[in-house]
Amino acid sequence: MVIQEQSSPAIMDELVITAGSSTAAGGRPENEDAVLVVELPPSGDGVSRLDAGYLVAVADGMGGHQRGEVASRLAIETIARVVQEDPGADTALLLKQAFRRANEVIHQDSQGVDAAATMGTTLVAAVIRGKYLAIANVGDSRAYLSRANQLNQITRDHSLVGEQMSQGTLSADEAKKSPNRNILMHALGHRPKLDSKLPDIFELVLLAEDRLLLCSDGFYDVVSEEDFVTFLATRSPEEAAAALVDVALERGTTDNVSAVVVHVEAAKTVAARDRELVTGDERRSSQVVILVVLVGVLFFVAIVVAALMLL
Numbered sequence: 001m002v003i004q005e006q007s008s009p010a011i012m013d014e015l016v017i018t019a020g021s022s023t024a025a026g027g028r029p030e031n032e033d034a035v036l037v038v039e040l041p042p043s044g045d046g047v048s049r050l051d052a053g054y055l056v057a058v059a060d061g062m063g064g065h066q067r068g069e070v071a072s073r074l075a076i077e078t079i080a081r082v083v084q085e086d087p088g089a090d091t092a093l094l095l096k097q098a099f100r101r102a103n104e105v106i107h108q109d110s111q112g113v114d115a116a117a118t119m120g121t122t123l124v125a126a127v128i129r130g131k132y133l134a135i136a137n138v139g140d141s142r143a144y145l146s147r148a149n150q151l152n153q154i155t156r157d158h159s160l161v162g163e164q165m166s167q168g169t170l171s172a173d174e175a176k177k178s179p180n181r182n183i184l185m186h187a188l189g190h191r192p193k194l195d196s197k198l199p200d201i202f203e204l205v206l207l208a209e210d211r212l213l214l215c216s217d218g219f220y221d222v223v224s225e226e227d228f229v230t231f232l233a234t235r236s237p238e239e240a241a242a243a244l245v246d247v248a249l250e251r252g253t254t255d256n257v258s259a260v261v262v263h264v265e266a267a268k269t270v271a272a273r274d275r276e277l278v279t280g281d282e283r284r285s286s287q288v289v290i291l292v293v294l295v296g297v298l299f300f301v302a303i304v305v306a307a308l309m310l311l
């Protein structure tokens with residue numbers, strides 16, 4: 001499922017932010033991933049003023065009888081509602097509240113349903129306000145930041161192998177091949193209350209040319225970090241997200257795949273590019289006018305010549 005509400009790119013101070021998403025069932029019969037891209041208008045005034053921005057998220061649901069699909073949808077619907085209802089709050093705190101609420105909503109929805117239908121979901125979400133970025137995470141969907149063509153994984157996986165890597169008992173290569181790599185230590189919806197330490201929160205200041213990627217695990221099992229950097233650097237957010245999902249499908253992912261891409265550009269770069277496009281259009285339209293006049297003149301000459309010959 002995709003929720004995308006988008007109009008013009010949000011212009012904030014000197015940065016222009018754009019976002020796009022893509023998701024596919026990939027190697028599974030159902031797509032239990034869900035993605036979210038919502039534009040946030042500016043809010044408040046004075047010192048509590050928040051610039052315009054975006055809320056973006058990826059959720060990877062799990063559970064029998066299509067319950068994974070329900071869990072990921074409830075997660076993104078709940079954070080979209082909570083973040084938009086009270087946009088004036090401190091962003092990190094707002095994300096914490098939104099994750100707690102999503103956990104409760106999913107857990108309550110599982111009550112009274114048989115044990116086979118127990119459901120849960122990962123959730124990684126980012127709120128961008130002007131140049132400020134806050135990311136919240138539970139589970140093993142990831143946020144990456146590409147800056148100056150260097151890819152940095154921002155989130156830590158709440159998985160068994162992720163914890164073993166943090167403790168230094170497992171290398172990144174061993175983790176990729178481990179049979180335990182899909183075992184999650186935390187997810188939304190499994191317990192009535194979310195662990196008090198969760199979600200993990202990361203706060204950053206964005207720079208022009210930054211690229212943010214949120215993705216589900218169907219992705220990083222088959223797509224390398226070098227590929228991430230290449231695709232993020234060269235295309236618009238929509239195109240980059242679609243191309244990354246396509247490459248995961250081509251490489252035979254056995255899982256659902258989802259990507260949300262956010263581009264950060266300097267407003268002056270965007271303005272210069274737009275001017276270049278307009279000048280290009282003007283040049284092309286003046287060429288068309290000259291061509292039309294030329295054809296008209298030739299046609300007129302042909303008629304005059306034909307008339308003279310008939311006389």
Ligand code: CA
Nearest residue numbers: 060217218255
């Ligand atoms: Ca998955």
